[in-house]
Amino acid sequence: MDELRVLLVGDEREFLEILLKRLLKRGIKVAGASSGEEAIKIIKETPPDVVLLDVRLQGMDGIHTLREIKKIGPLVEVIMLTGHANLEIAVEGMESGAFDYLMKPTDVDELLYKLEDAFKRKTIQEQKIRRLEKLKGSERG
Amino acid sequence: MNQENRLKDPYYKSLTRKMLFIVIVVSLAPLITVSGIILNRFSVSYNEKLNAHLGELVLKHSQNIDGFLLEKLNNIRFMAGAFTVEELNNAEFLRNNLAALQTEYGSVFEDLGVVNDKGIQVTYAGPFKLEKARYSDAEWFRKAIKSDYFISDVFLGLRGTPHFIITVRQMSNGKPWILRATISFVAFNSRVENLRIGKTGFAFILNSKGEFQSKPGFEVVHGKSYSFYESIKSGIKTKDGVFFSEMADDSGKENLYVASLIKNGDWLLIYQQDKSDAFSDLTHAKQIALFIILTGGIIILITALLLSKRMVARIVQADLEKELMNQQVIEIGKLASLGELAAGIAHEINNPVAIMVEEAGWVHDIMEDGQFSSKENKDEFERALAQIKTQGTRCREIIQKLLSFARKTDTCIEDVRINEVINDVISFCAQRAKFSNVVIKSKLQENLPVISLSHTEILQVLLNLMNNALDSLEKRGGNITLTSLLEGDEMVISIADDGPGIPRANLARIFDPFFTTKPVGKGTGLGLSICYGIIKKIGGEIDVRSVVDAGTTFHIRLPCRRND
Numbered sequence: 001m002d003e004l005r006v007l008l009v010g011d012e013r014e015f016l017e018i019l020l021k022r023l024l025k026r027g028i029k030v031a032g033a034s035s036g037e038e039a040i041k042i043i044k045e046t047p048p049d050v051v052l053l054d055v056r057l058q059g060m061d062g063i064h065t066l067r068e069i070k071k072i073g074p075l076v077e078v079i080m081l082t083g084h085a086n087l088e089i090a091v092e093g094m095e096s097g098a099f100d101y102l103m104k105p106t107d108v109d110e111l112l113y114k115l116e117d118a119f120k121r122k123t124i125q126e127q128k129i130r131r132l133e134k135l136k137g138s139e140r141g
Numbered sequence: 142m143n144q145e146n147r148l149k150d151p152y153y154k155s156l157t158r159k160m161l162f163i164v165i166v167v168s169l170a171p172l173i174t175v176s177g178i179i180l181n182r183f184s185v186s187y188n189e190k191l192n193a194h195l196g197e198l199v200l201k202h203s204q205n206i207d208g209f210l211l212e213k214l215n216n217i218r219f220m221a222g223a224f225t226v227e228e229l230n231n232a233e234f235l236r237n238n239l240a241a242l243q244t245e246y247g248s249v250f251e252d253l254g255v256v257n258d259k260g261i262q263v264t265y266a267g268p269f270k271l272e273k274a275r276y277s278d279a280e281w282f283r284k285a286i287k288s289d290y291f292i293s294d295v296f297l298g299l300r301g302t303p304h305f306i307i308t309v310r311q312m313s314n315g316k317p318w319i320l321r322a323t324i325s326f327v328a329f330n331s332r333v334e335n336l337r338i339g340k341t342g343f344a345f346i347l348n349s350k351g352e353f354q355s356k357p358g359f360e361v362v363h364g365k366s367y368s369f370y371e372s373i374k375s376g377i378k379t380k381d382g383v384f385f386s387e388m389a390d391d392s393g394k395e396n397l398y399v400a401s402l403i404k405n406g407d408w409l410l411i412y413q414q415d416k417s418d419a420f421s422d423l424t425h426a427k428q429i430a431l432f433i434i435l436t437g438g439i440i441i442l443i444t445a446l447l448l449s450k451r452m453v454a455r456i457v458q459a460d461l462e463k464e465l466m467n468q469q470v471i472e473i474g475k476l477a478s479l480g481e482l483a484a485g486i487a488h489e490i491n492n493p494v495a496i497m498v499e500e501a502g503w504v505h506d507i508m509e510d511g512q513f514s515s516k517e518n519k520d521e522f523e524r525a526l527a528q529i530k531t532q533g534t535r536c537r538e539i540i541q542k543l544l545s546f547a548r549k550t551d552t553c554i555e556d557v558r559i560n561e562v563i564n565d566v567i568s569f570c571a572q573r574a575k576f577s578n579v580v581i582k583s584k585l586q587e588n589l590p591v592i593s594l595s596h597t598e599i600l601q602v603l604l605n606l607m608n609n610a611l612d613s614l615e616k617r618g619g620n621i622t623l624t625s626l627l628e629g630d631e632m633v634i635s636i637a638d639d640g641p642g643i644p645r646a647n648l649a650r651i652f653d654p655f656f657t658t659k660p661v662g663k664g665t666g667l668g669l670s671i672c673y674g675i676i677k678k679i680g681g682e683i684d685v686r687s688v689v690d691a692g693t694t695f696h697i698r699l700p701c702r703r704n705d
Contacts, residue, residue: 012492018496018500018503018525019499057576058576083491105491105494105498108499
């Protein structure tokens, strides 16, 4: 099984940095992006397994970014990070294919569980796809 | 402003006047019309009835008088025909006949006499000494000798008292002789006097020269000249031969005259009555009607006055209540906008709190490793603590901002620097604008005078307009420009966005309470109506210009007195 790779997207530098540190300390391969556009660029180059996405972003907003991510890599799981006031955006995000959402301030353990859950799902999905492809290959053969 | 002062307001005064006028006109018009018509009809029919009644009365009396005269004439004719001149020339016989007549008819016949063709009374029976009296020059004799019978006018004659005579001419031996009888004026007069109606109604007789033939019961002020006689005869004549006329006498009293010809047209029986007396019933009815109209009018006037006063007082009360309600709506709106603000601020606080939690967690992570003393970790602790302090300060600033707004929710009037308020609004909305990709620009005129108004209220208005502008730009971003400038004595604040604009159909309604284009549960529809209410209360104006797809601009004009 591959190692979990996470992309953190948020435009508040201080928050992004400290969360990066804590996740790195826990041995998770994590990168940061300070805007939606930057996140899309990174995902195109080196696709992560899970994206932790702050829905309040300057420029391209959270929902927009989520949809873009799902367009580029449908298997990439997205966990949304929201404040109290925008639960509606959380609902909209879930409808657009997000794996889950987290409310700020977050508990780091809870975050880890969710990241692992998301990664597990992604892995299972990938395994299923591989199996199907194998079946397809044998049929042709 | 209390109710008493309100009632003195020109608007309410004119309202009272209008109501009063309408009530009075609507109530009095039918009253006067109906009373007028009824009175008029009554007066016409009463007139007709009275005239018919008087006409009949006068006619009956004239027939009565004619009958009396005819009867007396027939008595004398009978006597002249039944006895010869020789028999009648016997004084004793004549006296007996007079006595017989007086027994039969009372004192109607005063005396009897036989007059020969020379006009000398040959024989006489009666209370006066008139034997051998010479009548050859008397007017009655000249007429009597020419006709079979004759009734004279009333005259004084030889005896010096008013009387009239009846004569019958007979022929004896080719020479005419006359039997004459004197009719007592008193007896005749009582027949005319009997005709008495009301207080002033009485009758009298005039001959064709306009001389009295009876003693009028009352003073007849007219000269009773020939002209009076003529004017009565020229009155309205009915088919029964009754004359009606109205004339004022010398004292100016209006009299009613009803007349009929008697004695083959020689005499005129005239009935005279004071008009006011004749129409006393009508006058009475008129007085009652007038009394009713006056009383009714006064009652209507009082009612209208009380009614309109009370109605206007009610309207004033309703207006006051409406204003109070508006005030309450403004208060509620204030709470609502405070709630909105609180939600926004809570969100803003969330970010630094999240950072602090993560920093604290980070410190905890390092401590779990148990390596406190390494230089690297010590630096990390210091950095984390500094970060927590920074974020804590950020929280405090946000909370202070919220507190300052909450403190100023009272509507006390103070000197406000409008540019400071605008800058506050911009800072309140900065966060939201950032995430909606909205650029807020401000063009504020320097050195604006301070303006006296409630800080909270103007802040509320500007925040509301700002929020609307941000709402309109949420989807696609854009620009908002806030401007303040002085135009004469007015401060003009404008908030312009380059959003989708307001459709023309909605433009007229945006200030109406509860009008909203937002989905149910999103907007109360009170925001702009509250803004409108607040600005109007301050004495300012708020208007909107909007072009679809080009943007919307709200202008607020506030009156300002220069303090310098």
